[in-house]
Amino acid sequence: MSEFSDRYKELLKYYYCVGGMPETVSRFLERRNVDDAREVQIAILHQYEGDFGKHIKENELPRIRMVWNSLPMQLAKENKKFFFGQIRHGARQKDFELAIQWLEDAGLIIKVNKVKKPAMPLRSYVDFSSFKIYMVDVGLLGALSELETDRVIYGDSLFSEFKGALTEQYAVQEIVAQGKYTPYYYSGEKSVYEVDFLIQKGKDIVPVEVKAEDNLRSKSLRFYYEKYKPGIAVRTSAAAFRDQEWMINVPLWAVSGI
Secondary structure, three states: OHHHHHHHHHHHHHHHHHOOOHHHHHHHHHHOOHHHHHHHHHHHHHHHHHHHHHHOOOOOHHHHHHHHHHHHHHHHOOOOOOOHHHOOOOOOHHHHHHHHHHHHHOOOEEEEEEEOOOOOOHHHHEEEEEEEEEEOOHHHHHHHOOOOHHHHHHOOHHHHHHHHHHHHHHHHHHHHHOOOOOOEEEEOHHHOOEEEEEEEEOOEEEEEEEOOOOOOOOHHHHHHHHHHOOOOOEEEEOOOOEEOOOOEEEEHHHHHHO
């Protein structure tokens, strides 16, 4: 399968632009033009934002819009934990809890909670005060971020800076789309290291590290592995499939097979 890896990487860039919304995919397939897909994505975003005003109490509407519009900024930073201070100075979690819950209930975001301890069952160790928020579709993230499609397809310095956001967004939606796993994340004491995602798979708690490039250094995953000795440890990256003694590298285009 390695002989097809370059083609799969190229197609993955197109998926970052197009995403998986049915209408967007349909429009893209008509002419194989990512700009056509972007037009549909912008229309979908406008429809979502219009729906905010129809179904939400007037006093809650500004908070929902602030959370929604902060998502590109939240995901662009290296630490993707949701920081309320990036919505506005002095913002507190209790002021935005209802807004976040509404977006989650509406199926517009994916909320990934931190766990205090990587132990079975993960749900029993949820830390509700710490979480990451992703959009429901990687193509919509690009559209909301106003990231030009050519920058993604052909690559440049701007795309390199935002590539981590798109890649982690893509990975989490692929995990969720399987319908079998609830993703969480975990960081060690004093946030010395962080594992991007944890999933409960049978008798195993599987740590998953996401890399946008083919960088095979996995300091955080290795630290977690040496401390907790999981039965399976997964890194997904642009590199080819690789089964090491302590970890399996799964190509990004095959992440749904985790």
